[in-house]
Amino acid sequence: MPKQTQRTKQTQTKNLPNREITLPKPLPHQRPLLLDPHRHKTAICGRRWGKTGAGLPACVKGHGHPNPRHPQHLKGALDGGNIWWVAPTFVITQKIERDLIKCFRNSGFIYHKTDHRIEISTGGSVTLKTAASPASLRGDGLDGIVYDEAAFGSVDSWKEALRPALADKKGWSLFLTSPNGPNWVKDRFDLAQADPVHYRSWQCPSWQNPLMTPDEMEQSRREIGDRAFQQEMLAQFLDSEGAEFAGYYFQMPNFWFDAWPLQCETHIRVLALDPSKGKSDKSDYTAIVDCRLTYSGHIYIDAHLERLDLTRIAQQTVDVAASSQPQGLVIETNQFQELLNLMIEPLALARGLELNLFSANNMDNKTARIRSGLTPYLARGELHFKRNSRGTKLLVEQLQQFPCGPHDDGPDALELGIRLLSHMLNGGGPTL
Numbered sequence: 001m002p003k004q005t006q007r008t009k010q011t012q013t014k015n016l017p018n019r020e021i022t023l024p025k026p027l028p029h030q031r032p033l034l035l036d037p038h039r040h041k042t043a044i045c046g047r048r049w050g051k052t053g054a055g056l057p058a059c060v061k062g063h064g065h066p067n068p069r070h071p072q073h074l075k076g077a078l079d080g081g082n083i084w085w086v087a088p089t090f091v092i093t094q095k096i097e098r099d100l101i102k103c104f105r106n107s108g109f110i111y112h113k114t115d116h117r118i119e120i121s122t123g124g125s126v127t128l129k130t131a132a133s134p135a136s137l138r139g140d141g142l143d144g145i146v147y148d149e150a151a152f153g154s155v156d157s158w159k160e161a162l163r164p165a166l167a168d169k170k171g172w173s174l175f176l177t178s179p180n181g182p183n184w185v186k187d188r189f190d191l192a193q194a195d196p197v198h199y200r201s202w203q204c205p206s207w208q209n210p211l212m213t214p215d216e217m218e219q220s221r222r223e224i225g226d227r228a229f230q231q232e233m234l235a236q237f238l239d240s241e242g243a244e245f246a247g248y249y250f251q252m253p254n255f256w257f258d259a260w261p262l263q264c265e266t267h268i269r270v271l272a273l274d275p276s277k278g279k280s281d282k283s284d285y286t287a288i289v290d291c292r293l294t295y296s297g298h299i300y301i302d303a304h305l306e307r308l309d310l311t312r313i314a315q316q317t318v319d320v321a322a323s324s325q326p327q328g329l330v331i332e333t334n335q336f337q338e339l340l341n342l343m344i345e346p347l348a349l350a351r352g353l354e355l356n357l358f359s360a361n362n363m364d365n366k367t368a369r370i371r372s373g374l375t376p377y378l379a380r381g382e383l384h385f386k387r388n389s390r391g392t393k394l395l396v397e398q399l400q401q402f403p404c405g406p407h408d409d410g411p412d413a414l415e416l417g418i419r420l421l422s423h424m425l426n427g428g429g430p431t432l
Contacts, residue, residue: 020107029208037064037072038200046206051176077124081143088153093128137161151180252381272417287413302386314343330358360432373415
């Protein structure tokens with residue numbers, strides 16, 4: 001718009017009362033979510049539950065305590081807050097953007113079309129963002145985030161960009177999402193049990209919406225089938241469709257561990273490296289998996305999954321080796337292996353490490369190899385994963401989605417590490 005028109009519009013915005021902002025009135029089933037004072041909220045919602053009807057008032061008016069002066073009020077744009085609405089795709093944010101413009105159409109506002117930002121007279125704003133690239137989400141300090149359909153976005157967008165943006169202002173987060181299997185959002189959902197002071201979670205089936213009649217729910221069940229109905233309408237966390245490993249494998253007793261077994265209990269320690277060249281948001285991860293076999297036959301696992309260039313791959317591998325003191329290191333044979341060997345060995349020698357290097361030529365079908373290599377151990381509950389490890393959580397998430405997920409670097413390296421344990425146990429040579 002011309003500059004003169006924009007200045008006039010901004011003046012009008014400041015003189016217009018807030019009562020002219022038109023927001024959807026929260027329905028009874030949405031009010032407990034909006035009135036709850038917890039800073040971090042997660043609502044796992046069935047289809048047509050009304051995520052937008054809950055999210056728009058939270059963005060604009062704030063939520064928690066209704067009195068803006070109350071310490072438990074979580075500020076919105078009307079309170080001068082810098083608020084983001086984030087979604088995995090542009091299509092979702094487009095609809096929310098249209099809804100927000102309708103809310104403010106009679107009150108006056110400044111609309112920055114290029115930035116997808118709506119500014120209002122209080123100095124607050126709501127910005128629409130897509131989470132396709134974590135790097136594009138860096139920058140602003142935020143008072144609040146609605147993460148729409150977070151279960152279909154990446155954990156990197158949250159951990160690397162969005163969560164840090166809330167730190168200095170102690171901003172709030174509201175996840176409004178359908179379930180997508182037991183992925184990273186399930187971990188966030190479970191935080192309400194581990195830390196009930198800061199986190200609150202809800203499971204919100206579609207039938208809570210009074211517009212969804214019992215007859216309509218039953219028709220939906222008949223048409224889409226029981227499995228889809230449980231996930232899409234009842235908001236249940238189900239195993240990922242087509243996932244290789246059963247969900248109950250990940251609920252085994254002692255699946256997660258806090259402290260490594262004692263040295264006297266540990267039989268063999270190995271590292272497995274599955275390198276990937278590249279650091280872009282879409283490239284594969286480099287996976288370094290630390291596997292420790294006990295005399296009782298159980299395997300304890302930690303993982304480091306990052307997007308690294310070759311120099312950082314070599315440095316990270318040596319750093320992990322210095323900590324774990326492995327008796328063997330296996331590197332998957334690919335075009336980088338010889339170069340990585342030349343880079344890793346001098347770094348290791350400089351730190352007094354003598355690495356027993358193995359190579360693996362993985363010519364077999366990857367899916368079949370991972371399936372046959374991991375299923376027996378998972379089924380018997382013999383694999384244990386390091387709690388509170390970012391890389392290990394990502395590895396487990398990839399296992400839960402395998403072979404349908406976008407990445408399988410962690411499972412590939414884990415199979416490689418377990419294969420090396422067996423190989424060394426049987427006195428094998430330098431090639432697996």
